[in-house]
Amino acid sequence: MGAFVRWIQKTMMSKKARCPKEEYWIELVRLMLDGQTTDEENAYVLKHVDGCYRCYDNFDLEKAIREALKNKLINIKVSDAFIAEINRKAKA
Amino acid sequence: MGKSKVGYNDIEKNDIFDNEFMTHIDALYNFAYKLTHNEDEAKDLLQDTCMKAFRFINSFERGTNAKAWLFRILKNSFINDYRKKSKNPGMVDYQEVETYYSSDGGEIETQSTPDLRSETVKGMLGDEITNALNSMAVDFRTVIILCDLEGFKYDEMSKILDIPIGTVRSRLHRARNILKEKLAAYAASMGYK
Ligand SMILES: [Zn+2]
Numbered sequence: 001m002g003a004f005v006r007w008i009q010k011t012m013m014s015k016k017a018r019c020p021k022e023e024y025w026i027e028l029v030r031l032m033l034d035g036q037t038t039d040e041e042n043a044y045v046l047k048h049v050d051g052c053y054r055c056y057d058n059f060d061l062e063k064a065i066r067e068a069l070k071n072k073l074i075n076i077k078v079s080d081a082f083i084a085e086i087n088r089k090a091k092a
Numbered sequence: 093m094g095k096s097k098v099g100y101n102d103i104e105k106n107d108i109f110d111n112e113f114m115t116h117i118d119a120l121y122n123f124a125y126k127l128t129h130n131e132d133e134a135k136d137l138l139q140d141t142c143m144k145a146f147r148f149i150n151s152f153e154r155g156t157n158a159k160a161w162l163f164r165i166l167k168n169s170f171i172n173d174y175r176k177k178s179k180n181p182g183m184v185d186y187q188e189v190e191t192y193y194s195s196d197g198g199e200i201e202t203q204s205t206p207d208l209r210s211e212t213v214k215g216m217l218g219d220e221i222t223n224a225l226n227s228m229a230v231d232f233r234t235v236i237i238l239c240d241l242e243g244f245k246y247d248e249m250s251k252i253l254d255i256p257i258g259t260v261r262s263r264l265h266r267a268r269n270i271l272k273e274k275l276a277a278y279a280a281s282m283g284y285k
Contacts, residue, residue, distance in 0.1 A: 030265060064211075083117060
């Protein structure tokens, strides 16, 4: 299982190829990416994902969205002046 | 919030504030800004949070998760003080959100998730991701921010939001579906393939 099988699936099957338990696997993939699953559960999820075109796509998408959120949003730094003001007011 | 036996002395209070709290100031500000969408409100919210943190510093137990403790104060301040004042129609009550979705069996967002390719997301600009996130109801936005941006675990989010872990899990799942839909709709409107 792996890249070759997915290539076959990709070539032979329509883009719309569905997984009968797609929602179930999406939720498990999310729990895994959120670090809420055990190694054993991860292996169970990855085994399915690796052999299912649809779920592999979803897995890829979930990772891409997380990376975009983490890396593409602007993070503002609080100015030193404002930090000083906060310090003064909080400790007053 | 644990400790209530002994209070900290002034040196200890300053030390905790400077070294355990202020290291999270940028994360707190960015959380406040993403909740309010307004620079002045975010600054007020941050200031309130820090003032409360110092005032109630005795209820913080040293060595425990300061970041989660502070985020909880900020989120409570937001709900109690800012959300009431705000006229933003995108803001919905937590309870409402839960009732709304559970009464429909959560079908709304699972029915027809539009196709969205990971390559499309990888090609999106920061502004496009920001717009999608900002257009979500604040309750859903919050769980995404806490989990994906700040890296809190479900048990920490449960404490910050005062909801059971099961609710964290289901709300996050719904939030991710909604975000995916928003991104897909945005991609379609921009003609991305
Ligand atoms: Zn599948």
